[in-house]
Structure formats: structure tokens, C-alpha cells
Amino acid sequence: MSLLTVGSVAFDALETPFGKTDKIIGGAATYITLSASYFVRPNNLVAVVGDDFPQSMIDILQGHGVDTEGLQIRQGEKTFFWSGKYHNDMNTRDTVEVQLNVMGDFDPVIPESYQNCEYLMLGNTSPAIQKMVVDRLTKRPKLIVLDTMNLWIDIANDDLKALLPLVDVLVLNDEEARQLTGDYALVRAAATIRKMGPKTVIIKKGEHGALLFQDDRIFFAPALPLEEVFDPTGAGDTFAGGFIGYLAKTDDTSFDNMKRAVIYGSAMASFCVEKFGAERIIDLTPEEIQDRVGQFVKLSAFSVDM
Structure with missing residues (x-):
């Protein structure tokens, strides 16, 4: 089944307690398509970059089977750039610099060959x-x-609420769920969001896992305990890519299969944090992914004697 992802392809400059890096490949759509590439093809991308974006990075995407016909390259303009610094707890960060550049007036053009996509991932943009x-x-x-974030809930709330009835699944973190609904209790917040339109809600809780809500059903996926988190940038997008990539591969949108997709998404995110940027998810093997999924299964498996 074909997947279409729309979002940002960008440069990131990162600093964590483990080191720092200058411009590396980043952006929501980059992480999503790379993560999804281990599960689904065609894997189509709609995004925009400037002519400063190197062909070598486009080659990396294409090498993963990402179709870049929908990647606009704007001559004489610069690629979106974000710089951030993480605190010692790795859960909080400061945005040091943002340069919207080509993303400031991004006009997504959908190639004809993408029009019949069965699965659509709307990566974090306005x-x-x-x-x-x-x-x-x-x-x-x-x-x-x-996928959305606190910025859009804050400055484009009406636009977001107009969009929600058009989508099936909303992915956001716990802080954003509370911000969108005004309710601290996540079970109630998810119910409120479902009334806004999406039948299914996924609330990410970072190192504490993720919650899947649909109708009166709830599923909790743990996060894999890691000795070190090197760089959490893009982990949420990598999760989303693994989630929708697995659903597109299996072509099964039942709640039970979404539970499996959440585990696969969580497994992909656990790889992402092990190195800077998208470095770790560029060279995974199918065996590594299945082994990591197996670790998640063992983490939550138990038996009960009644």
C-alpha cells in the first residue's frame, strides 16, 4: 500500500550533554519517511528545500526508496533551519534559532503519481x-x-480544529493534549479530542511510552528503558513513521493492528535516540528491528494465575 508524507525536510544544529553538531539532515518528513521506509513502498514525499540542500542527502532518502518527485528545490533560497540545545534531563530543550526560509510560504504540490495514495501522513507543519x-x-x-505541536495549538487553534474532522488519527504528546483540551486527565483529554473529529488518538509520553485511544478501548505501550539517550530530536516523527509505515505494510487499520503499529513505532523511536539526528535510522537491518520489537514484547509480557 502506498504512503504519502507531507512535512519539513530541514537542517538541524543540535547540542546535547553528549556533544554537538552543525548542520545535519532533519525535519519531520525526513524522520517519518526514513522510518516508514523499512515497512512500505511506494513511500512518497512532498516537501520543499532550498538550493543549499545537498544532493547527497536527497540520495540518502532515495536510497531508502523514498520517492522525491514531490520534493521542491527552490533556486536562490535557503532550506528551513532549526537549532536547539537540550538540558541534562534530555526531556527539555531550548530553541536557539529558527530560520523558516522556504517553509515560510510552502505551497505543497501533489504530483499526479501520488494522487491514489492509500495512507497519508501529515507531518508537523501548519x-x-x-x-x-x-x-x-x-x-x-x-x-x-x-501530527501537530504546541505552537499550532497556540497560534493556529481555529485552523487546527477545522482540520481535525478530516483526519482519522491524531498524534500529539501529553502536554499538547492537555493544552488542546484544557484537561489534565489524559483519558478525558483523549475523549474530548475524539469528539473534535479523529476516531483514534495517540498521546506520546516520551520516555514513559505512548497511549492509544479508540472508542472505549485504551492500549499502553511502554518505552524501552535505555542506558543512554543520545539525542531525542525526531523521535516523535520516527515513531509516527514506524506507526503508519507498519499500518500501510499490513493494510490493516483495526484497533488490534494499531496496537502492533504503536509497538513498531516505539521500537523505531528507540533507535532514533541512540545517535545524533537521523544517523541511527539510516542503516538499520530488518533483524535489528525485529529484535527490538521482541524486546518490547518481553518488556510487557506476563502471566496470571487465577
Whole structure:
């Protein structure tokens, strides 16, 4: 089943307690498509970069089977750039610098060859851009997954709420769920969000795992305990890519299969944090992924004597 991802392809400059790096490949769509590439092809990308974006990085995406026909390269302009510094706890960070550059007026163009995609991943961009993508598809995909963040809840709340009835799954973190609903209790917050439109809600809790809500059903996936978290940048996007990639591969959107997809997404995210940027998820093997999924299974398996 084909997957279409729309979002940012960018440069990141990162500093963590373990070191720092200058410009490396980043952006929500980069992490999503790389993660999804281990599960699904065609794996189509719609994004925009400037002419400063090196061909070698595009080659990495293409080497993973990512179709870049929808990647706009704007001549004479610069690629979106984000710089951040993480605190010692690795859960909080400061944004040092943001340069919107080509993302400031991104106009997503959907190639004709992408029009029949069965699965759509709306990576973290403004709700206005995300809605533009939905409106420009000639056929509604089987499943639309939306990722958002606190910035859009704050400055584009009306646009976001207008978009929510058009999507099937909303992915956000616990802080954002509380911000969107005004409710600290995540079970109630998820119920409120489902009334806004999405049938399914995934609330990420970082090192404490993820919650999946649908109707009156709840599933909790733990995070894998790691001795060191080297760089959490892109972990949430990597999770989303693994989640929708697995669903597209299996072509099964049942709640039981979504539970499996959450585990696969969590496994992919656990790889992402082991090195800077997207470095770790570029060279994974199928055996590594299955072994990591097995660790998640062992982590939560138990028996009960009644």
C-alpha cells in the first residue's frame, strides 16, 4: 500500500550533554519517511528545500526508496533551519534559532503519481498547509494521520480544529493534549479530542511510552528503558513513521493492528535516540528491528494465575 508524507525536510544544529553538531539532515518528513521506509513502498514525499540542500542527502532518502518527485528545490533560497540545545534531563530543550526560509510560504504540490495514495501522513507543519494537502487529493486516502505541536495549538487553534474532522488519527504528546483540551486527565483529554473529529488518538509520553485511544478501548505501550539517550530530536516523527509505515505494510487499520503499529513505532523511536539526528535510522537491518520489537514484547509480557 502506498504512503504519502507531507512535512519539513530541514537542517538541524543540535547540542546535547553528549556533544554537538552543525548542520545535519532533519525535519519531520525526513524522520517519518526514513522510518516508514523499512515497512512500505511506494513511500512518497512532498516537501520543499532550498538550493543549499545537498544532493547527497536527497540520495540518502532515495536510497531508502523514498520517492522525491514531490520534493521542491527552490533556486536562490535557503532550506528551513532549526537549532536547539537540550538540558541534562534530555526531556527539555531550548530553541536557539529558527530560520523558516522556504517553509515560510510552502505551497505543497501533489504530483499526479501520488494522487491514489492509500495512507497519508501529515507531518508537523501548519494546519493550513496540512488542510491544503487534504483538499488537493482527488481521492480520500484509507487512513489520514495528523501530527501537530504546541505552537499550532497556540497560534493556529481555529485552523487546527477545522482540520481535525478530516483526519482519522491524531498524534500529539501529553502536554499538547492537555493544552488542546484544557484537561489534565489524559483519558478525558483523549475523549474530548475524539469528539473534535479523529476516531483514534495517540498521546506520546516520551520516555514513559505512548497511549492509544479508540472508542472505549485504551492500549499502553511502554518505552524501552535505555542506558543512554543520545539525542531525542525526531523521535516523535520516527515513531509516527514506524506507526503508519507498519499500518500501510499490513493494510490493516483495526484497533488490534494499531496496537502492533504503536509497538513498531516505539521500537523505531528507540533507535532514533541512540545517535545524533537521523544517523541511527539510516542503516538499520530488518533483524535489528525485529529484535527490538521482541524486546518490547518481553518488556510487557506476563502471566496470571487465577
